[in-house]
Amino acid sequence: MRTVIFRTIAPYLAALMVLFSIFVLLRGHNEPGGGFIGGLIAASAFAIYGIGCGVAAVRRAITFHPMSIAAAGLFLGGVSGLPSLFTGQPFMTSQWWYVHMLGVEVPLSTPLFFDIGVYLVVVGAITSIALGLEERESD
Amino acid sequence: MSITGPEATFAAVLAPFAAAAIAPFATRLLGANAAWPLALVPAAIFLFFAGLVPEVAGGASFAPAVDWVPAYGVSFSFYVDGLSTLFALLISGIGTFIILYAGGYLKGHPHQGRFLSFLFLFMGAMLGLVLGNDLITLFIFWELTSITSFLLIGFDHLRAASRRAALQALVVTGGGGLLLLAGFLMIIALTGVTDMATLLAGGDILREQALYPLVLLLVLGGAFTKSAQFPFHFWLPNAMEAPTPVSAFLHSATMVKAGVYLLMRMHPVLGDTALWTTILPIFGGITLLVGTLLAVRQTDLKLMLAYTTVASLGLLVMLTGTSWDKAIEGAVLYLLAHSLFKGALFMVAGTIDHEAGTRDVTRLGGLRGAMPITFAAACLAALSMSGLPPFVGFIAKEYLYDGIWGASGAHLTITAVAVIGNALMLVIAAAVALKPFLGPKVETPKHAHEGPVLLYAGPVALSLAGLAAAVMAHATGVYFISPVVSSVLGTATVVDVHLVPGYIGAALILSLITVALGIVLYLKLDVLRAQMQRLLAAIGWGPDKGFDQVIAGLVSFSGSFTRLVQGGRLDVYMTLTFLVTALALLVPLTLTGNWPSAVPMPDLRFYEWGILAIAVSGLIAVLIAKTRLTAIVSLGIQGFAVAVIFMLFGAPDLSFTQFMVETLSVVILALVMTRLNLRPRDHRPLVPRVVQGTIALGVGVGLAALLMRVTELPFDRSLSDFFETYSRTIAHGRNIVNVILVDFRGFDTFGEIAVVMLAGLCVLALIRVRPKHAREEAFDRAAGDEALQKSGEARL
Numbered sequence: 001m002r003t004v005i006f007r008t009i010a011p012y013l014a015a016l017m018v019l020f021s022i023f024v025l026l027r028g029h030n031e032p033g034g035g036f037i038g039g040l041i042a043a044s045a046f047a048i049y050g051i052g053c054g055v056a057a058v059r060r061a062i063t064f065h066p067m068s069i070a071a072a073g074l075f076l077g078g079v080s081g082l083p084s085l086f087t088g089q090p091f092m093t094s095q096w097w098y099v100h101m102l103g104v105e106v107p108l109s110t111p112l113f114f115d116i117g118v119y120l121v122v123v124g125a126i127t128s129i130a131l132g133l134e135e136r137e138s139d
Numbered sequence: 140m141s142i143t144g145p146e147a148t149f150a151a152v153l154a155p156f157a158a159a160a161i162a163p164f165a166t167r168l169l170g171a172n173a174a175w176p177l178a179l180v181p182a183a184i185f186l187f188f189a190g191l192v193p194e195v196a197g198g199a200s201f202a203p204a205v206d207w208v209p210a211y212g213v214s215f216s217f218y219v220d221g222l223s224t225l226f227a228l229l230i231s232g233i234g235t236f237i238i239l240y241a242g243g244y245l246k247g248h249p250h251q252g253r254f255l256s257f258l259f260l261f262m263g264a265m266l267g268l269v270l271g272n273d274l275i276t277l278f279i280f281w282e283l284t285s286i287t288s289f290l291l292i293g294f295d296h297l298r299a300a301s302r303r304a305a306l307q308a309l310v311v312t313g314g315g316g317l318l319l320l321a322g323f324l325m326i327i328a329l330t331g332v333t334d335m336a337t338l339l340a341g342g343d344i345l346r347e348q349a350l351y352p353l354v355l356l357l358v359l360g361g362a363f364t365k366s367a368q369f370p371f372h373f374w375l376p377n378a379m380e381a382p383t384p385v386s387a388f389l390h391s392a393t394m395v396k397a398g399v400y401l402l403m404r405m406h407p408v409l410g411d412t413a414l415w416t417t418i419l420p421i422f423g424g425i426t427l428l429v430g431t432l433l434a435v436r437q438t439d440l441k442l443m444l445a446y447t448t449v450a451s452l453g454l455l456v457m458l459t460g461t462s463w464d465k466a467i468e469g470a471v472l473y474l475l476a477h478s479l480f481k482g483a484l485f486m487v488a489g490t491i492d493h494e495a496g497t498r499d500v501t502r503l504g505g506l507r508g509a510m511p512i513t514f515a516a517a518c519l520a521a522l523s524m525s526g527l528p529p530f531v532g533f534i535a536k537e538y539l540y541d542g543i544w545g546a547s548g549a550h551l552t553i554t555a556v557a558v559i560g561n562a563l564m565l566v567i568a569a570a571v572a573l574k575p576f577l578g579p580k581v582e583t584p585k586h587a588h589e590g591p592v593l594l595y596a597g598p599v600a601l602s603l604a605g606l607a608a609a610v611m612a613h614a615t616g617v618y619f620i621s622p623v624v625s626s627v628l629g630t631a632t633v634v635d636v637h638l639v640p641g642y643i644g645a646a647l648i649l650s651l652i653t654v655a656l657g658i659v660l661y662l663k664l665d666v667l668r669a670q671m672q673r674l675l676a677a678i679g680w681g682p683d684k685g686f687d688q689v690i691a692g693l694v695s696f697s698g699s700f701t702r703l704v705q706g707g708r709l710d711v712y713m714t715l716t717f718l719v720t721a722l723a724l725l726v727p728l729t730l731t732g733n734w735p736s737a738v739p740m741p742d743l744r745f746y747e748w749g750i751l752a753i754a755v756s757g758l759i760a761v762l763i764a765k766t767r768l769t770a771i772v773s774l775g776i777q778g779f780a781v782a783v784i785f786m787l788f789g790a791p792d793l794s795f796t797q798f799m800v801e802t803l804s805v806v807i808l809a810l811v812m813t814r815l816n817l818r819p820r821d822h823r824p825l826v827p828r829v830v831q832g833t834i835a836l837g838v839g840v841g842l843a844a845l846l847m848r849v850t851e852l853p854f855d856r857s858l859s860d861f862f863e864t865y866s867r868t869i870a871h872g873r874n875i876v877n878v879i880l881v882d883f884r885g886f887d888t889f890g891e892i893a894v895v896m897l898a899g900l901c902v903l904a905l906i907r908v909r910p911k912h913a914r915e916e917a918f919d920r921a922a923g924d925e926a927l928q929k930s931g932e933a934r935l
Contacts, residue, residue, distance in 0.1 A: 029872040032791040034880060040799035047806050067903065070896045077889055092885045096871060107871065111881040114888075118881070121892040125899030126803060132906040133810035
C-alpha cells in the first residue's frame, strides 16, 4: 500500500478532501450535500491519510481523539436545539440570524450548527473506527 | 417564582440543589468553615416553613403547582399541610446542624466538598419527597433519596464494606421504589387522580376499588423497604458504613422515615381497613422486637443506635397500622421525639468515635471529664429516648400507651410488644449515653477531649429541642401535633398535649413497668448480650446473608444464560441473524399473500442496461472471487452501480452518500479482514455452503420481493407535497433532503447521531479487546518500559 507515489500524494489528497467536505457541509442546505455526507468525505480523507502516512500522523494532525470530536459534535447538536427555548418555542425550532460581514449578508441558523454537529459526529466516529483498525499494535 | 408565601415552596425545595452545586467551591475556598455559610441554606428553609406554621396550624393547606408533562397530566406540584410541614421542618432544622456537624466531622478530608454536596442533594430530594403532591413528582424525589443515599453510604468507596452496603441499600430501597411506582400508576389508572391533595379529598375512592388490596401491597412494598421493616431491615444497620453525619441525618431522622411518612400521608385513603390493621401491626411489631433484640447484641455505638432506629420505625408502623386515633397521636409525638433524640445520639456517637478513636462500647468509659458538653447532650437525648420526664419522649410514650391500651382494652399483644420494645430501648439509651461516659477512665486509641463547636452544636441543639418541646407542651400540641394528626386522620383534630399526665391511668402504670423492666435489663445487659449472640449464632442465617445469596444467584444465572445465548462463535451469530431476517421477510409475505405480482420487463435505455450489467457482473465477481479481499472489493462494484442509478433517477444526495458509504465500507471491511487473521481464501465444505447459500438467497429474495411489493402500492404524496411546499418558506432551504434531516426531522437525526457515536464507541472497545494473555503481556511490557525509563532517569 505504501508506495512512494501514494505516500507523497496522500497528504494533498486528504487536505483537498477535507476542504471539499467542508464545502459540501456548508452548501448542504440548498444544494446536494450536508453534514452526513460531508462527514463521510472527511472520514475517508483521514482514512486515506492514515493508510498512506500512518495512524500516528493522522492523530497528530487532528489533535483531538476522534471520539472527543464525535462527542463535541453530539454536544453541539444538542445545544443547537436550545436557543428556541428562550423564545418560548419547542426544543429544536430553527432560529435564523442574518449577519452582515464584510458587506455580505451571511445567513446563520441553528440547523447550520446542528449540521456541523452531525458532521463532527460522523467524522469522529468513523475516523476512530478506521484508525483503530489501521493500528496494528494499538492499545 | 416568588420568595414569600406558599409559592416559595419551589424555591425552598430547589435551594439545596443550588447549595449542592456551590458546596465544593465553598469548601475549597474556606475549608471546614464553609459549613457555617452553607448551613444558612437549610436554616433559611427552616425559617420559611416555620413562617407557614401558624397558617397551617389554622387548618390551611397549599398546593402550588406548575405544569410538567401536561400531555400526561403530570405536574410539578407540592402539598403543604400539617404533616409535610412538620417533616420539612425536621429535614431543614436537623439538616442545618448536620451540615455544621459534617463540617467538623470531615475537617481536612480531601473530598469534604463532595460530601457536603451529596448531603445537600439528599436534603433537596427529601424535601421534595415529603412535599410532593403530584404522585409522579413524589415518586421521582423518592427515587432521588435512594440514589443520594447510595452516594452517601458509598462515600468511602475504597472500602468493600461501604460499596456493598451502598449497593444493598440501593437494591432494597430502589426495588421497593419500583413497587411504589407500580402502586402509584395503578392509583392513577383506577381513579384518574394524579395528585395527593385530590386523592385525600376523595374519601373512599381507593378503598372501594376491587384492586385495593393490590394497591395497598404495592404501596406497602415501597414503604416497608424504605423504612427498613422486617424482613427488609438489614440494609439499615449495614448503611452505618456511611460517615456519621449521614447516619444521623438519613438513617435516623429523615430518609428512613419516608416510608412512615407515606403510610401516614395515605392513611386517610388507604388506612382503617381489615387488611391495613392486620399487616401493619404485625410487621411493625415484629420489626420493633427484632430491632431492639438485635440492638442489645451489639457493642458498636452506631450499630446499637441503628437497630433501635429499626425498632422505632417498627413502633411507628405498628401504631399507624392500628388506625386508632389515640395511637396515631402517640405515633406523631413519637415521630417528633425520635427525630430529635436519635439525630442527637448519632452525632454523639460520631463525636466519641472522632475524639476517642473507637465506638466500641466495651472499650469506652469515663469520658465525662474529657467531654462534658457531649456528655450533657447525650444524657438529655437518652432521657428522651428512654421516655422519662420531662422530655418529649415521655409525652410520646404516655400518649401511645394511652392510645393502644385505651382503644379497646383487649389488644394485649400490641401493648406487650410496645412495653418490651420500649424497655429495651431504654436499655440501649442508657448503654449509649452512660457507658462511654461513666465509670473508671478507660484508655482509648486516641487521647479523648471535647470536640469543636461544629461537633457539639448539633447534639446540644437537638436534645434541648426535645426538652423545649416537652416544656412548652401546649404550643407543641397546637402548632405541630394537632395539624399533623389532622392530616393523618383526614379530619380536623385537636390534640391537647401536656407534660404532666392528667390522671393516673393505665399509661402511667405501663410507663412505670417499662422503666422498671428497662433498669433490670440494663443491669443484666452483658448476660442478655451474650445470650442474644449465642441465639443468633445458633440460627446462623439472616436476611442479610439471604441478600448475598440472591445477588450471587442472580449473577451466576445471568452468567450462564449469557454463555448459552452468546457462545462466542461469529459464524453462528451471523447465520442466526440472517436466518431470522430471512424468516421475518418471507413468512409475513407468504402468510398475508402479499407476494408482488409479476413485473413486466422494464423499458430501459441502453446505458441503463449497461449500469445494470455492471452491477450484476460485480455480484458474479463476488461469488467467483478467489480471495476474500477480491470479494470485498467486487462488492463495491455493485454498490457504485447502484449509486449511479440513484444519480440517473434524480437523487444526487442519495447517490453521493451511497458512493461514500460504499467506499468507506470497502475500506473498513478490508481493514477488518486484515486484522482477523483469516486465511485469504474461503473454503467451506459443501453442506454449510448449501445451507448458508440458501439463507443468503432467502434474505435476498425476501428483501427484493418486499421492495417490489411496496412500490406496487399507491404512493401517498402528502408528505412529499408538504416538504416541497414548506422547505423553502419555513426552513429557508432548497435541498429538501437536508432540510428534512436537520430541521423538520432534526430530533430524529439527533437520535441517529447519538447512535452513530455509541456504535463508534462500541466498535472502538471491541477493537481493543484482546485475549487475556495478550493483555497481560502488553501490561508487563508497559511496566517494563516504565522501569527501564525510571532506571534511565536515575542514571542521568
